[in-house]
Amino acid sequence: QVQLVESGGGSAQAGGSLTLSCVASGYTYTTICMAWFRQAPGAEREGVAAIGGGQIAYYDDSVKGRFTISQGHAKTTMSLQMNSLKPEDTGMYYCAVKFFCGINWPRPGGYDYWGQGTQVTVSS
Numbered sequence: 001q002v003q004l005v006e007s008g009g010g011s012a013q014a015g016g017s018l019t020l021s022c023v024a025s026g027y028t029y030t031t032i033c034m035a036w037f038r039q040a041p042g043a044e045r046e047g048v049a050a051i052g053g054g055q056i057a058y059y060d061d062s063v064k065g066r067f068t069i070s071q072g073h074a075k076t077t078m079s080l081q082m083n084s085l086k087p088e089d090t091g092m093y094y095c096a097v098k099f100f101c102g103i104n105w106p107r108p109g110g111y112d113y114w115g116q117g118t119q120v121t122v123s124s
Helices: none
Strands: 003-007 010-013 018-025 033-039 046-051 057-059 067-071 077-082 091-098 118-123
Touching: 003 091, 018 033, 018 091, 018 118, 033 077, 046 067, 046 077, 057 067
Parallel strands: 010 118
Antiparallel strands: 003 018, 018 077, 033 046, 033 091, 046 057, 067 077, 091 118
8 A cells, every 4th residue: 555644844934944755655666756746725736846767856937946856765755845935835735656757747637646745834
């Protein structure tokens, strides 16, 4: 059974930093795309960043230069370092996995497994 467990959410002031972590277990992919999504109240879930084979990283334009995604050597852990936080970064952050990233990485419908989410709140 595949399980994804996020941690590290919380509250921060604008301009501050938070680090999110995701631990994955139970999958049998030979390669893997791991991604972070976020969802604000009343909004659609959107892709924030993803990392795939060869440690290739993808970012939404809204977080480029501020967020850094990384993956553990065993490809069972993933982190998202979030710097220079803005109030619009507020939302529930979800970890998700699928076999391959590619250009469709931001589309939530293509992911096979999801974590339960961790809340990030940024105040101005």
